[in-house]
Amino acid sequence: MFENLSDRLDRSFKLLKGEGKITEINVAETLKDVRRALLDADVNFKTAKQFTETVKEKALGQNVLTAVKPGQLMVKIVHDELAELMGGTAVDINLKSTPSIILMSGLQGSGKTTFSGKLASLLKTKKGKKPLLVADDIYRPAAIEQLKVLGTQIDVPVYFEEGNTNPVEIAQNAIKKAKADGNDVVIIDTAGRLAIDEAMMKEIAAIKNAVNPNEILFVVDSMTGQDAVNTAKEFNDKLDFDGVVLTKLDGDTRGGAALSIRSVVNKPIKFVGMGEKMDALDVFHPERMADRILGMGDIVSLVERAQEQYDEEEARRLQKKIAKNQFDFNDFISQIQQIKKMGNLKDLAAMIPGVGKAMKDIDIDDNAFKSIEAIIYSMTPKERTSPEILNGSRRQRIAKGSGTSIQEVNKLIKQFDETRKMMKMMTQMKGAGKLMSKMPGMKR
Structure with missing residues (x-):
C-alpha cells in the first residue's frame, strides 16, 4: 500500500537531507518532485498543485531555509498537510437513532x-x-x-x-x-x-x-x-x-x-x-x-490491534509460567494464533517505524507460521508440555509427521529454548527492578 508513493517522496526529501546549503530554489525543486510523485500516484492534478503550493507557503513561512534540520521540518510540514488533505481527523459513523x-x-x-x-x-x-x-x-x-x-x-x-x-x-x-x-x-x-x-x-x-x-x-x-x-x-x-x-x-x-x-x-x-x-x-x-x-509506521494502530487480542487473565497465567520456566509449546502456539488474528504479517510489520522500508522488497507469506504449527501439532501432548524430552528419535518422528526436515525441527526447538531463556531473564530483571525500587534512595 502506497509503496511507490512512499519511495518517491523519500527520494524527493533527500535533496534537503543532504549537507549542502538549503535554498529557496532547491525547496522549490523538492516540491516539484513531490508534485510529480503525487501525480504518478494518480492524485487529482488540481489537488496535487494546491497541496504543493500550500506546503511551499508554509515551509518558507516557517524558515525552512535557516532551520537546523530543514529536511526534517519539510517532512513534518508535508506530513501535516497530507493528513489535512485526507480529512485531518477520523470521522465516526452516525448511529444515534434506533434502529x-x-x-x-x-x-x-x-x-x-x-x-x-x-x-x-x-x-x-x-x-x-x-x-x-x-x-x-x-x-x-x-x-x-x-x-x-x-x-x-x-x-x-x-x-x-x-x-x-x-x-x-x-x-x-x-x-x-x-x-x-x-x-x-x-x-x-x-x-x-x-x-x-x-x-x-x-x-x-x-x-x-x-x-x-x-x-x-x-x-x-x-x-x-x-x-x-x-x-x-x-x-x-x-x-x-x-x-x-x-x-x-x-x-x-x-x-x-x-x-x-x-x-x-x-x-x-x-x-x-x-x-x-x-x-x-x-x-x-x-x-x-x-x-x-x-x-x-503506525504504532497506534498496531497497539490497538494487539489490545483487541489481549486477554488479561491469559497474560497473568503466562507470566507465572515464564517466571517458573514452564513456558511450553502449547503457550507458544497460543501466541502464534493471537498474532495471526491481528492481520496480514507484512501489513503488521509495516506499522513498525523503519521496518516497512526495510522489508518493502521482501515477501512475507501469510502461511509463514504453517511449518511451525505443523511441527508443534505433530508432537504428543507430553512433548508439548515437556520440551526437554525431545530426543533424537522423537525429533525424527515429528519431522516425518509434519512433512518437514530434521533440520527445521532442530532449528525450531533451539529457537524455542532461546526464547524461553530470554523470557525468564526478562522476568527476573523486572523482579529485580521492583526490588530495587523498594530500597531506600533507589525509588527515584
Whole structure:
C-alpha cells in the first residue's frame, strides 16, 4: 500500500537531507518532485498543485531555509498537510437513532456487499450492536446468496425477499422486521451498476427518500484510482452521501483515491478495507495514514490491534509460567494464533517505524507460521508440555509427521529454548527492578 508513493517522496526529501546549503530554489525543486510523485500516484492534478503550493507557503513561512534540520521540518510540514488533505481527523459513523439505518451506494464490483458484512461484524464485535443485513440488490444473481453466506460467517441475520422486484418495499419491510426483532442497526446493500445511469440514481434516491437513512456510504474500489474520484463526485452530486469507504486498499493501488477524494467531494473517508477477511476493516485515520505514507509506521494502530487480542487473565497465567520456566509449546502456539488474528504479517510489520522500508522488497507469506504449527501439532501432548524430552528419535518422528526436515525441527526447538531463556531473564530483571525500587534512595 502506497509503496511507490512512499519511495518517491523519500527520494524527493533527500535533496534537503543532504549537507549542502538549503535554498529557496532547491525547496522549490523538492516540491516539484513531490508534485510529480503525487501525480504518478494518480492524485487529482488540481489537488496535487494546491497541496504543493500550500506546503511551499508554509515551509518558507516557517524558515525552512535557516532551520537546523530543514529536511526534517519539510517532512513534518508535508506530513501535516497530507493528513489535512485526507480529512485531518477520523470521522465516526452516525448511529444515534434506533434502529440506525445505513445505506450503501456505489458501482458494481466496488465491494459493497463484502463491506456490508465487514461493517456488520465490526459493529457487532466492537460496538456491541445487533445489526440486520438487508439484501436489496435484486439484479445481480449472486448478491443475495453472497450476503447470506457472509451473514452466516459473522452470525448476523440477513433479510431478503425472494421474487420481490421493488427495492423500496424490501428496504421498508426490512426496517419493520428490525424494529420487531430488536435490531438496532440496519445495513442496506443496494444494487450497483457497471456505469452511472439515470435509472440507478433514481432507484437509490427513492430508497433514500423512503427510509431516511442516518448514513449513506459511498463504497469505491481504490484500485480504480482517479476514476474513483470522478465517480464519487457524480454520486455525491446526485445523492449527497455522508462518507466514503475505500475498498481493496491492500491491493496494487497507487493511493490517488485516498489522497484526492476528500478534497474533491468534501466528504470524509470513514473506513478502509484491507483484505478479504471479515475483520479486515479499519476506521480511517488520516494522520496515521500520513505516517505510513512517509514511512513512519503506525504504532497506534498496531497497539490497538494487539489490545483487541489481549486477554488479561491469559497474560497473568503466562507470566507465572515464564517466571517458573514452564513456558511450553502449547503457550507458544497460543501466541502464534493471537498474532495471526491481528492481520496480514507484512501489513503488521509495516506499522513498525523503519521496518516497512526495510522489508518493502521482501515477501512475507501469510502461511509463514504453517511449518511451525505443523511441527508443534505433530508432537504428543507430553512433548508439548515437556520440551526437554525431545530426543533424537522423537525429533525424527515429528519431522516425518509434519512433512518437514530434521533440520527445521532442530532449528525450531533451539529457537524455542532461546526464547524461553530470554523470557525468564526478562522476568527476573523486572523482579529485580521492583526490588530495587523498594530500597531506600533507589525509588527515584
